[in-house]
Amino acid sequence: MNADSSLHGLMAEFATPEEILAATRASWEAGYRDMDAYTPYCVAGLATALGMKRSRIPSIVFLGGVTGAMVGFFMQYYTSSVDYPLNVGGRPLNSWPAYVPITFEVLVLVASFAAVLSMLLLNGLPRLHHPVFNVPGFARASQDRFFLCIEATDPQFDRERTGQFLLGLSPTGEVTEVPLEILTEPEPVDDAARPAAPVIGEPVPLS
C-alpha cells in the first residue's frame, strides 16, 4: 500500500466496448487486480476480464425458492390440519393438491425478492455517493463512454507508473485522478439570484 490516502484511483476514458475490453485485459496482464470498469450497458466478457467469478445469485435464488415453497406449504398444512382442522365432507385434512398453487406463488415471491435484494446487497447498493462520481465527465458512463478505473488499494498502484500505464493504453479522454472526497464546494452558488442578506447592526443614518 503505497497509495495516496486521498486518492480512490486513476480513471481512463474509452470510446468503444472493444477498447475497454482490450484495456481491461491489458491491465489484468500487467498484474492489476483492484480495478473496475464503468460502461453504459452490460459489455459481454468485461466482468470476466475483471476477474469476476461466477455469481452466487442463482444459488441464493434457489435457496429462496426452496424456503418460500416450504414456508408456503407448511403454512397451509399447519392451519388446515393442526391449528384449526376443518372436516369438509370427510376429505383428508392435508389435501395437498389444493395447496400447490399457493405453494408455487410463495415460492416465486420469495425467490424474486431474494434475487433483487441479493443483487443490491452484493453490489453494495443503495449507496448515496461513491468517489468515481467526483470525476468530471463521469456522467457519460451512463450514456456513451466506457471508463476503466485502477484503484489505489492495488498493491501495484503507483500514481506515476499507473498513470503512465493507463496513458499507454491510448484512452480517448485523459487519465484522471479520482479523489476520495472533494474538498471544494461542489457548485458555486449564484449570489445574484439570492436576496441580499439583511445586514445587522448597520448604523441608522440620523437625519
Place this chain on the structure above:
Amino acid sequence: MANAARPAEVLETAASLQHPDYVPRGHDCQSVTATISGIVLERPTGLGWLAAFASSNALLLVFLAVVGYLLMMGVGIWGLDIPVAWGFAITDFVWWIGIGHAGTLISAILLLLHQRWRTSINRIAEAMTIFAVMCAGMFPLLHMGRPWFFYWLLPYPNTMRLWPQFRSPLIWDVFAVSTYFSVSLVFWYMGMLPDLATLRDRATSRRGQVIYGLLALGWRNSARHWQRYETTYLLLAGLATPLVVSVHSVVSSDFAASIMPGWHETVFPPYFVAGAIFSGFAMVLLLCVPIRHIYGLQDFITISHLEVMAKIVLATSLLTSYGYLSEQFLSWFGHETAERYVYWNRLSAFGQYATLAWTVFLCNTVVPQLFWIPPLRRNQFVLCLVSLGVLIGMWLERYVIITTTLHRDYLPSSWGMFQPTIYDFLTFFGSIGLFLTAFLLFARLLPLISMSEMRALLPGSQGHEEGR
C-alpha cells in the same frame, strides 16, 4: 471468457437473423440516450398532455366518487343479484388482469426467447402491466361486501382463531394476484435502475437530480454490477414466466373449480391464458401507436414492431377461438343437459345473451383474421381499430361466461337475469381513468423505452447479457 462459449460467427448469425428494423437505424448511444431521456427531461409539458391528463383525471374522480358511494351503500348499487352475484366487477377484474399479462409476456418470456424486438416495447408493456393489475386488484376488493375487512383474506393470527380456506381458488387468487403485482413491480423497477441513473446524470434541475438520484439507488454502471444485474434480470424473467401462466390459470380456476354448467371445464386455464395475452397485446398496440407519434419514437417502435404484435394478436386469437370451439363441442359431446342449455342460451336466438355472445365471436375470431393480410398488419389505423375490437370482445367474453352460467342454473326456480346499473358502467369507465392517469404520469416522468438495453442492441456494441 463469456465469448468463448459463443464464438463470433455464432453472434454474427444471430445478428443476421435479427430483422434490421428492430435496431433503430442511424442511431448511436448518444442519440438513443438523448431522444429517450429528452422526452422526460427536456420536452415541455404540452397542452395535449395536460388535456389528456385532465380528461383521465376526470374519469378517475368518477371512479373515486362511485367507490365512495359504494362504500357507503354497499354492493347493491351495482346490478348484483341472486342468482347472478358476479356481475361487472368480476368481469372487469378478469379483463384487467388479462391485459396485464401481455406486459409480462413481452418482458419476461420474449427475453428468455431472445426476441430482441421486445427491447422497444418492454418498458411500456411492463408499465401497462403494473397499472392494469392495480385496476384489477380494485375490483375483487370492492366486490366484497365489506371491503374494509379485506385483510381477513390474509393468514394472520387473529382473535377469531380462523384461517383462510386454502382449498378455495378465491384464496389462491389473493396470493396469485398480490404476488404477481409485487414481482411485476420489482421487475419493472429493476429494469429501470440503469435508466434512472442516466436520467440522474442528464438532469439539469436540482430537483430532478435529487429525485432520480434517489431512485437510482447509487447505480454507477460498474461492470461487476452489470453482471450481477443481468443474472438477476434473467432469473426474474425465468420466475415471472411460469408466474404469468399460473396467475391466469388460478383466475380461471375461480370458475373451473366450481360445478356450474359452462364453467366446469378443463380447457379453462389455457383458454383463459390465451385470451389474456390476446387482449393484452391488443392493449399494447393501442398504446404504442399513439405513443410513437406523440413522442416521435418512430425510429424505435417501427411498423415492423407493430406487425409482429399483430401476428401475435392473430395467433392468440386462433388459440382463443379454439377454446370457444372446444367449449361448444364438449358441451354437446358431454350430454350434460344444463351444460347444453348454457350454450343454447349463448348461441341461439332464444338466448338472452346471444347478441353479446355473437359479438364476441365477431370481435375475437372474425375481425382479427384481417391480420392475415400483410398491408393491413402494417396499417396503423386498422391495428388500432382491430385492437379496440379485441378489447371490447374480450370484455364481453368474460361477461358472457359469467352471466350465461349464473342466470340459468340447474334449478329453473333459481333463474334470473342481470341488469347492470349506471354504477356498473361508471366503475368500469372510472377504472380506465385510473389506468390512463397512471400511464400518463409514467410517460411524463419515466423513460418510455429501456435506454440501456437499446444501447446494447445497437450495431457494433458488444453488449449482450452475460451469465448465460
